[in-house]
Amino acid sequence: MVTRLLSLKILGQHGFANWAMSQVAVLLLVSGTLILGITPEAASGQEFGRxxxxxxxxxxxxxxxxxxxxxxxxxxxxxxxxxxxxxxxxxxxxxxxxxxxxxxxxxxxxxxxxxxxxxxxxxxxxxxxxxxxxxxxxxxxxxxxxxxxxxxxxxxxxxxRPSTFTFSQGLSIVSTLASIGLLLDRVLNR
CATH class of the missing domain: 3.10.20 (Ubiquitin-like (UB roll))
Known part of the structure; x- marks a missing residue:
């Protein structure tokens, strides 16, 4: 009780509350870090797998x-x-x-x-x-x-992919060759 009265006189009522809260926050941070075993290096970024x-x-x-x-x-x-x-x-x-x-x-x-x-x-x-x-x-x-x-x-x-040659592909080639043959016949027999 005497310590609290002395603290209130030195820090004032609100100053003591702020100081006490900051002390509690630091204590929680340090104890949480120690309990969980997290080092600052490990907390900054973890590697996962290779x-x-x-x-x-x-x-x-x-x-x-x-x-x-x-x-x-x-x-x-x-x-x-x-x-x-x-x-x-x-x-x-x-x-x-x-x-x-x-x-x-x-x-x-x-x-x-x-x-x-x-x-x-x-x-x-x-x-x-x-x-x-x-x-x-x-x-x-x-x-x-x-x-x-x-x-x-x-x-x-x-x-x-095995090559397949369908009837329609064969017909297309035959018709193209026939068209070229007819064109050459007309050009050469003018």
């Missing part, structure tokens, strides 16, 4: 959760090509789904289905023979076992 290590123009996609073991795989020939950081338990089909699937164009009923080949290269290299190669339809039908993905794998998706 995204800050990427120094290229390639797209980077992160599909992991904090504290989860992840791997980075490279995808080429899909709608969203780039570097994918995914949980280490992710399979090939899941990564292809995350990438939006293959680059396929609409086709007419007359056109044959494209052949989609999946190639898996180990260690980030795309030279030489792939560690795994299979047609997508074989994988989807369960005829091929898909290997487990590893850190720095490269998955190349190759879409080959």
């Amino acid at each position: 995204a800050n290590d990427i120094k290229t123009n390639a797209a980077y996609f992160f599909y992991g959760q904090a504290g989860e073991a992840t791997i980075q795989v490279n995808l080429l020939g899909v709608r969203a090509s780039g570097v994918y950081e995914v949980p280490d338990s992710t399979d090939l089909g899941k990564v292809l789904s995350l990438a939006g699937g293959m680059n396929l164009r609409p086709r007419t009923e007359e056109q044959k289905r494209p052949e989609v080949t999946i190639r898996l290269y180990r260690g980030g290299q795309i030279e030489g023979d792939p560690a795994f190669e299979a047609l997508l339809r074989e994988i989807l039908r369960g005829k091929r076992d898909v290997p487990v993905l590893r850190e720095n794998d490269t998955i190349a998706v190759d879409v080959v």
Whole structure:
């Protein structure tokens, strides 16, 4: 009580209240920081995954959760090509789904289905023979076992569209050649 009266005499009634509030605020800030364990460096900005290590123009996609073991795989020939950081338990089909699937164009009923080949290269290299190669339809039908993905794998998706020659295209070529032949006949036989 004596201390409070002495403080009131020195600081005045409002001055003491302001001083006490500022002391409480500092105490809460310091204790909150110590309790939560947040250092000023950690609070200023946190790095998440390995995204800050990427120094290229390639797209980077992160599909992991904090504290989860992840791997980075490279995808080429899909709608969203780039570097994918995914949980280490992710399979090939899941990564292809995350990438939006293959680059396929609409086709007419007359056109044959494209052949989609999946190639898996180990260690980030795309030279030489792939560690795994299979047609997508074989994988989807369960005829091929898909290997487990590893850190720095490269998955190349190759879409080959079989050429088709329809009757209407053939008729168009024949009519063009006939027109050129008739034109040459008229010009040369004048």
